[in-house]
Amino acid sequence: MKELRKTLRVTLFGIKNSRVFFILMLLLCCVFIPTFIYLGISETHPKLTAVEISVVGAVAAYAGGIFAPVMLFSFLHNRTEQDLYIAMPVKRIQYFIGYALSGFLMFILPYTLMIAICGLIPNDGGLWQDYLTPVGMYFVLFSSLTLCMTFCTSGAGSAVTFVLRNGLAASLVILPFTLANLDSQAYFDFLSDKILMLTPLGTCISLFRDYGHILPVQLVIALGELILSCFLFIGRKNEVSLALAFPKSRYFYQYSVLTVAGLYITALFMSMFGLGSGQYYDDMPYVVFFSVACTFMVFIVLNIILEKNSKAAFHKLRHFFIFIAGFALVTTSVVSLLISLVPYSVIPFYPEFAVVKIYSVERNYSQEDIYRNHININIYSSETNDYIDERTKYHAVYDKSLIVTDAAKLKALTELAQKPSRYYDNRYSYKSLSLLSSHLQWQNTVLNFEDEVPEELKAVEITLYNVKANFGGEITEKALEELTSRPFFSGIYRQSTRYGFGIGEEYISGFTDVAVK
Amino acid sequence: MIEINGLNKYFSESGVLSLDNVSMTVPDNSIVGLIGINGAGKSTLLRILAGIYKQDTGTVSVDGEKVYENNSAKSKIAYISDDQYYNPGMTMRKLASIHASLREGFSWEKFRGLADRFGLDVNKRLSGFSKGMRRQSDIVIALSYGAKYLLCDETFDGLDPITRELTKKIFMQEMTDNNATILMSSHNLREMEDICDRILLIDRGRLVLSADIDDMRGTVNKYQLVFERDGDNIPLDSLKVYALNSSGKMITFIADGDSGEIEAQVRRLAAERGSEVIYMEAVPLSLEEIFMYKLKKSDIADREVI
Numbered sequence: 001m002k003e004l005r006k007t008l009r010v011t012l013f014g015i016k017n018s019r020v021f022f023i024l025m026l027l028l029c030c031v032f033i034p035t036f037i038y039l040g041i042s043e044t045h046p047k048l049t050a051v052e053i054s055v056v057g058a059v060a061a062y063a064g065g066i067f068a069p070v071m072l073f074s075f076l077h078n079r080t081e082q083d084l085y086i087a088m089p090v091k092r093i094q095y096f097i098g099y100a101l102s103g104f105l106m107f108i109l110p111y112t113l114m115i116a117i118c119g120l121i122p123n124d125g126g127l128w129q130d131y132l133t134p135v136g137m138y139f140v141l142f143s144s145l146t147l148c149m150t151f152c153t154s155g156a157g158s159a160v161t162f163v164l165r166n167g168l169a170a171s172l173v174i175l176p177f178t179l180a181n182l183d184s185q186a187y188f189d190f191l192s193d194k195i196l197m198l199t200p201l202g203t204c205i206s207l208f209r210d211y212g213h214i215l216p217v218q219l220v221i222a223l224g225e226l227i228l229s230c231f232l233f234i235g236r237k238n239e240v241s242l243a244l245a246f247p248k249s250r251y252f253y254q255y256s257v258l259t260v261a262g263l264y265i266t267a268l269f270m271s272m273f274g275l276g277s278g279q280y281y282d283d284m285p286y287v288v289f290f291s292v293a294c295t296f297m298v299f300i301v302l303n304i305i306l307e308k309n310s311k312a313a314f315h316k317l318r319h320f321f322i323f324i325a326g327f328a329l330v331t332t333s334v335v336s337l338l339i340s341l342v343p344y345s346v347i348p349f350y351p352e353f354a355v356v357k358i359y360s361v362e363r364n365y366s367q368e369d370i371y372r373n374h375i376n377i378n379i380y381s382s383e384t385n386d387y388i389d390e391r392t393k394y395h396a397v398y399d400k401s402l403i404v405t406d407a408a409k410l411k412a413l414t415e416l417a418q419k420p421s422r423y424y425d426n427r428y429s430y431k432s433l434s435l436l437s438s439h440l441q442w443q444n445t446v447l448n449f450e451d452e453v454p455e456e457l458k459a460v461e462i463t464l465y466n467v468k469a470n471f472g473g474e475i476t477e478k479a480l481e482e483l484t485s486r487p488f489f490s491g492i493y494r495q496s497t498r499y500g501f502g503i504g505e506e507y508i509s510g511f512t513d514v515a516v517k
Numbered sequence: 518m519i520e521i522n523g524l525n526k527y528f529s530e531s532g533v534l535s536l537d538n539v540s541m542t543v544p545d546n547s548i549v550g551l552i553g554i555n556g557a558g559k560s561t562l563l564r565i566l567a568g569i570y571k572q573d574t575g576t577v578s579v580d581g582e583k584v585y586e587n588n589s590a591k592s593k594i595a596y597i598s599d600d601q602y603y604n605p606g607m608t609m610r611k612l613a614s615i616h617a618s619l620r621e622g623f624s625w626e627k628f629r630g631l632a633d634r635f636g637l638d639v640n641k642r643l644s645g646f647s648k649g650m651r652r653q654s655d656i657v658i659a660l661s662y663g664a665k666y667l668l669c670d671e672t673f674d675g676l677d678p679i680t681r682e683l684t685k686k687i688f689m690q691e692m693t694d695n696n697a698t699i700l701m702s703s704h705n706l707r708e709m710e711d712i713c714d715r716i717l718l719i720d721r722g723r724l725v726l727s728a729d730i731d732d733m734r735g736t737v738n739k740y741q742l743v744f745e746r747d748g749d750n751i752p753l754d755s756l757k758v759y760a761l762n763s764s765g766k767m768i769t770f771i772a773d774g775d776s777g778e779i780e781a782q783v784r785r786l787a788a789e790r791g792s793e794v795i796y797m798e799a800v801p802l803s804l805e806e807i808f809m810y811k812l813k814k815s816d817i818a819d820r821e822v823i
Contacts, residue, residue, distance in 0.1 A: 006588070013618045080602035087567045088619040089592035238569050 003094065010090060010098025015106060018071040022106045029060050029114035038121050048123035050130055053115060057134030060114065061203075064107040065141025070158075072099045073149035076236070077158075086238055096233045100146070100226065107138045136215050137203040143222035143229070144200035150232040156305040161253075164260055166201045197221075254302055255323055261298040262327050265291050292324055519543035519566065519666060519700065524575035526561055526722075535561040537722040539575070543700055543715075545665075546692060550709035551702035552808060553719035559702040560599060562719065563668045566700070567596035579666060592621065595664035599671040599702075601655045605644035609637060609654045616658055628661040634683065648675040656684060660691060667691070669701035673708050685712045706805040718808065730804065737807045738776055742768045743796040744787060751790050756782060759810035766795075771802065771810050 015022055033056050041048055075081040085095065111134060115127050144165060148158040197217045299320050300313045519542065526536040535558045543549050551559045564570045565577055568584045568591045576583065582590040603612060609632070617623040632639050635653045643651060652675050659667060667688075673681050689712070691697040703709055709716065709730075716733065718726035737759070744751070744766050753761065757773040772779055776799040784794050802810075 003588075009618070013615075016618065017615070078602070080598065080600050083564070083567075083569050083596075083598050084602040084615070085619070086569045087591070087594075087596045087598075088616070089588040089621075090619055091586050091588060237571075238564075 003091075006090060007094045007098045007101075010094050011101040011105070014072055014099045014102030018068070018102065018106065021067055021071045022110075025060070025064055025106055025110040026113070028063060029110035030117055033060065033114055034117045034121065037118060041121065046122065048118060048121050048127070050124065050126040053118055053123075053127045054130040054133060056114070056118075057111060057130070058137055058203075060111055061107065061134040061138040062141065064110075065138045066145060068103045068106055069142055069145040069149050070155065072103055073146060074155060076149060076233075077152070077154050079238075082238055092234045092236070093230070096230050100142075100230075103142050103146075104139070107142075108135065111135070111138075133215065136219050140200050140203050140215075140218045140222040143226040147225045147229045147232070150229045150236065154305065160257060160302070160305065164257055166199045167260060251319075254306060257302055258295055258299060258320075258323060259327065262291060262295040262324075265294040265298075292328070295324060295327075296320070518545050518580065519698070520576070520578045520581075521562075521566075522576045524562070524565065524577060525573045526558075526565060526570065527573050535722050536565070536572070539719075539722070539724045541717060541724055541727055543698060545698050546696050547714045548688065548692060548699045548701070548712055549715045549717060550713035551700060551717050551719065552704070552706060552709065553702075554704070557719045558722040559719055560670050561722075563596065563670050563700070563702060566666075567591075567594055567668055569596075593665040594668060595659040595662045595666070596668045597655045597659045597670060597672055599674065601651065603643040603651060605642070607643050608640050609643060609646075609657075610639040612643065612654065613639070613658050613661065616662070620662055622663055624661050624663060627663065628657060631657040631660055631687070634687070635680070649677060649680060652676060653680060653684075656687070660687065663695060665695075665697060667697055667699045667701075669699065671703060672701055673703060673705060681708065688712065706808050707803075710804040716804070716808075733804065733807055734801060736775065737771065737773045737802050737810065738779075738799040739769065739771045739802055739806075740776075740779065740783070741796075741798045741800065742770075742783065742794055744768070745793040745795055746791070751783075751786050751792065753783070753786070755786075771806075 037048055037052065037056065041052075075085055086092070115131065119127055145158070145162055148161040148165065152158045152161055197214050198221070200218065200222070203215065203218060303312050303315045304310055306312075521542070522540050524536050524539040525534070527534050533556075537558075539558075539562065551562065553559045561570065565572050566579075566584060568586065571585050578584065579590045579593055584590045584594070613623070613625075613628055617625070629639070632654075635657060637646075637650060637654055637657065643654065646654065652672065656669075656672065659669075673684065676684060685708075688697075688699055692699060701709075701713075713730055715729050716726065717724060746766065751768075753770060753772075756770075756779060759771040759773065761770040762768070780797055780799070783797065787794050
């Protein structure tokens with residue numbers, strides 16, 4: 001009982017000690033947000049809705065979830081302050097539990113008051129129905145940042161760790177897509193819920209994109225992070241004044257950061273020059289050079305943060321070069337070798353369906369009324385270093401996609417992975433199109449047809465998710481619904497709209513007219 | 518009573534063995550000085566005693582209770598760090614309120630009384646305090662707990678002579694009125710001389726000396742001798758000699774032991790070599806001189822410590 005009382009005393013102390021933050025939260029939740037909502041609804045719509053209260057709750061959760069752990073646990077990064085607290089007759093676990101409780105109270109109290117005050121504004125009711133979602137979001141962010149604060153012994157180190165924690169999932173996603181030469185937007189759409197599940201910052205997006213299954217998974221992860229933070233806090237060595245709580249893991253941490261940064265930057269460069277930008281770039285040494293240069297910059301910044309001394313920027317330079325040599329070797333040889341050898345089905349994060357998309361569509365301004373577009377499919381051969389097919393250029397056709405069946409997709413992807421040649425527009429592989437041509441015998445037909453679906457295509461059966469149809473055949477409303485509900489499919493749809501082909505149902509019918517009529 | 522047995526502390530980051538098999542006891546109701554050169558391990562020892570660091574091996578207990586992660590033991594200890602935390606925007610009262618929030622038994626009355634004695638304005642920001650005043654505020658706050666054990670790390674550092682004397686007086690009063698036990702580290706031996714009952718000398722993490730001040734003063738002396746004939750050949754190995762300077766018939770040495778016994782032994786040794794002591798005088802050493810010679814004996818003379 002005495003120990004519990006002590007823990008509660010620490011909780012109150014945590015709130016008292018972070019009163020600036022608590023007062024700001026109270027002002028935000030009890031004054032600014034209700035005022036903003038009141039003024040907002042008076043101009044736009046007459047009543048406050050439950051969705052709006054969830055959105056402002058999310059804003060409060062973000063503001064609180066990021067700053068509360070920093071306010072509460074920053075004493076760990078100041079040796080003298082840490083000495084002061086640890087010398088007190090309070091156990092470490094009492095500090096941790098007490099501070100965690102104050103962290104939650106400092107959000108829950110203002111947030112609850114906010115909803116109560118907003119209840120005074122004319123509303124549609126149901127303001128409390130989504131009460132727990134922002135609380136969960138706050139918990140996710142609070143736990144994640146608490147882990148960073150307890151793991152590191154500097155605020156900057158914690159910030160880097162938090163960014164890494166969020167960037168790791170993105171890095172893991174970008175690299176395989178780059179290596180496989182896939183469409184980034186489609187890839188992200190396909191994996192977005194998986195990324196969000198692993199990324200605390202994704203909690204807010206999960207609210208807007210209606211990924212109801214993400215928050216529960218994140219809550220489980222957050223609970224794990226909080227428990228881990230507790231162990232780190234209790235086991236923390238107070239004598240360590242450098243960047244990490246555990247000196248032996250310091251270099252492990254530093255090179256983990258560099259690995260992630262290196263992977264991310266490599267992927268970024270490969271995607272910038274190899275995909276998407278429309279510029280031809282096929283020189284791996286340049287990519288490696290830029291990656292090393294950028295990783296080197298990360299190395300210098302990390303050294304300054306970890307050593308807390310600008311003179312230490314080039315500390316252990318030799319280690320860096322050994323690391324970067326190993327890193328380059330691994331990324332350029334082992335990864336590409338593995339990808340070529342590993343069966344497609346077991347490579348993680350590959351989409352179920354590959355879509356080789358013909359695009360870089362330009363609007364035909366002379367025929368806007370019939371929504372026709374130019375197709376610009378310059379197929380470029382890396383072998384002959386020349387354009388080998390420009391026949392389709394300026395053909396006025398509908399936007400169309402070739403939805404490839406499993407067998408063709410597998411071979412095309414494997415081919416791309418083994419030899420990721422890049423072509424003008426960065427969307428095609430001559431190899432993959434040749435493959436399609438040989439397997440399906442429809443390349444020229446598709447590329448040259450205008451309004452009518454050719455007879456040869458009508459015989460081709462297209463399978464997309466659970467929908468099977470012949471090219472030019474009819475699909476049911478239910479099948480269309482099935483297709484558009486798929487993130488990958490809708491991703492392609494969204495991407496296509498960037499080129500002004502059309503929006504909404506009009507576009508979907510245009511798409512299905514061509515692809516799965 | 519503070520009891521330390523076989524204490525070891527290794528800092529893996531710097532690769533330094535800060536405390537090497539230290540064993541000692543600090544009796545209740547005493548003032549004990551912890552002396553050693555920079556990096557000797559004094560602050561580490563105090564931090565372990567305060568429950569901030571965890572020892573690698575060995576035991577540290579206060580009144581029979583282990584200190585680390587033990588609220589009961591830690592509530593008996595007040596620790597004044599050599600580099601105390603203060604937030605520039607914080608007043609002395611605010612700093613005291615942090616302590617009062619986390620410690621039971623904090624006496625605001627005592628706090629105000631002591632602050633008045635030191636002439637400190639408790640509502641003034643700590644950023645406006647000088648280094649010495651901040652040190653005084655730490656002392657005031659630490660004494661306001663009424664803790665049984667007071668651990669002071671370089672507490673007199675930065676204090677002017679008048680405040681130093683006042684602090685000593687307050688410490689003595691605390692010991693008398695509240696049966697407090699004070700363990701203080703310092704480089705300045707002269708300060709320790711007139712307040713401590715006992716001195717603990719630490720060198721390179723090892724406890725090389727633990728003695729009562731009075732005993733130390735009484736046993737280590739400088740001896741000046743004049744022999745009838747050349748005194749160089751008289752062997753003094755059997756004595757506990759710290760330093761020896763021989764110049765013809767005159768010899769000066771510093772030795773630890775009863776002065777009467779040493780004199781008798783020297784006279785006997787001289788007689789065995791066919792010589793005679795014409796003149797012999799034992800001059801008492803200051804604590805600082807004793808410290809210097811003890812350190813030399815503990816193999817750090819080459820570093821010209823003092």
